[in-house]
Amino acid sequence: MAKFRLDETDHQILDILIDNTRTPFTDIAKKLNISAGTVHVRVKKMEEAGIIIGSSLTLDYKKLGYAFIAYVGVFLQKTSQTKFVLERINQIPFVTVAHVTTGKFNIFCKVRAKNTEHAKQIIFLLDDIEGVYRTETMISLEESLNDKKRLMHSIFKEL
Amino acid sequence: MAKFRLDETDHQILDILIDNTRTPFTDIAKKLNISAGTVHVRVKKMEEAGIIIGSSLTLDYKKLGYAFIAYVGVFLQKTSQTKFVLERINQIPFVTVAHVTTGKFNIFCKVRAKNTEHAKQIIFLLDDIEGVYRTETMISLEESLNDKKRLMHSIFKEL
DNA sequence: GGTGAAAGCACCGAGTT
């Protein structure tokens, strides 16, 4: 897991692409006063180094009818295998991310659902997994995403 | 927040772009046996409708030296303003997302940090916010992301 | 590691069915 050396130019390229992956390389080149070929080569290198894993669309799940977010803490039975339960959890598509955690819960996951009723069904699925002792749900009343760019700037300051 | 009508073709387009936003429209057109112009028009419509909010890079934060993830539950003092505290929390760049929640905690957030020491500093920042009574931290030992595509498929089955 | 030019493609709007 060696750290990869990124210079100021790489940061600026990532900065632009993180906001819009379809920004033409020619535009980036103009802004940074380098050639489009250079942008191309640098992006390719960052992809090869695994810094850039991929690109994805940001969709409005509310508009798709999926406005409900909940976090679910999972308590396991003493004898149960965390890995096994984690695999089962990841088979539920409405669970977007799951973490094995220290602290109160054994596993902790985020659920994206249509509404309360739908969420209930998903949580029942979680409860029914073999080895799960019980769950504890926190419903999100308001989500507030922080700008990815802000995190990047902070990271770059220190690299 | 009206639901937008997406047909099968729209789903397939999103399916491809969610994996790689730079997939040429001509490639998508070939796969779906439609013209590239149609792909273009449909993507544009989904952008205008606000279904597609934007596009972003997926970076390997571990490779950037930020392997530490924790979830922090925040308890507020009875008199404190949730909105005010939420704003303060969002000023910390290493907090990637914050939720107002029902249940145990008042606010619940995700922290991305370099290591334990760094996380400690961030959590101290949270603790120091006016109106915060105390916090409770859960450290992620293992993160397991679910495929975005899987969620989309499930959503599309029901639209 | 960067450039600039050139060839190959993709984008995207206009006009058509």
Added chain:
DNA sequence: AACTCGGTGCTTTCACC
């Protein structure tokens, strides 16, 4: 709505710095 088509502009490579 979707198609075709053409102008414009983007990507990507390569010889040269």
